[in-house]
Amino acid sequence: MSKNHTTESDILPINTDFPINNKYKSINFNSRIRQIIIHYTAEDTQKSFDTLLGKDKNKVSAHYIINNALTEKYPDFIYQIVSDSKRSWHAGVSTWGNDSDLNNSSIGIEIVNLDGNVDAYPEEQFQAIVFLVKKLKQLYKVKDVDIIGHSDIAPSRKVDPGKLFPWERLAKSGASAWYDESDVEYFRSTLETAPNDEIGKEKLIEYGYHIDKHIKDLKQYKFVVAAFQRHFRPSGVDSIMDVETYAILLALLKKYR
């Protein structure tokens, strides 16, 4: 008689101690971490910690907090409050490139600053940001184009880290994207007018921004243009896709996409 199912007599007590053999390694894998997202906390140091540690019942966090000044209670600039391997709750409804719900695929860094559109980031704090972002970029092989702000991934809801965040310096320190000035000059010289809305949308989408092309209303597009300007043309954040903004976008596409 063939025996093709487990019978009473085969059943053993559950073995709770199987070895897991890791002798063989596949080369086919990548990091689950694909983006680094930068925020400001909009609160002072103490409130930032309380909020992000979960003390005030808000369901928000980040992997790191970067302090703005050293005190007895907070004697360091960089604090890790959630392990990189865990999913911290910093992004909310968000999209970048082919990824959405970016809590799944990103590291979140909250920087103590009340309003990065008004208050400059102190030099020492900025040095700590460069150090941490470069370290994470190297560790997880994150691409420069995927080191971005909260407003880049949620343009209609968020304005952080703000137009005073020194993206250009961060990029030139080797830890995010920036255009080559010569490319911008070239594109400016070839453009007679700003692009129409359809082309403007397409190019922003190509870079990584999310725009629903079926929405005829221009509100969403304007939010995205403002987010792009806050990041790459902070001297003029007016939600209008002018020739300079478009030339910067084309220069970035040429370099990175």
Ligand SMILES: [Zn+2]
């Ligand atoms: Zn944020």
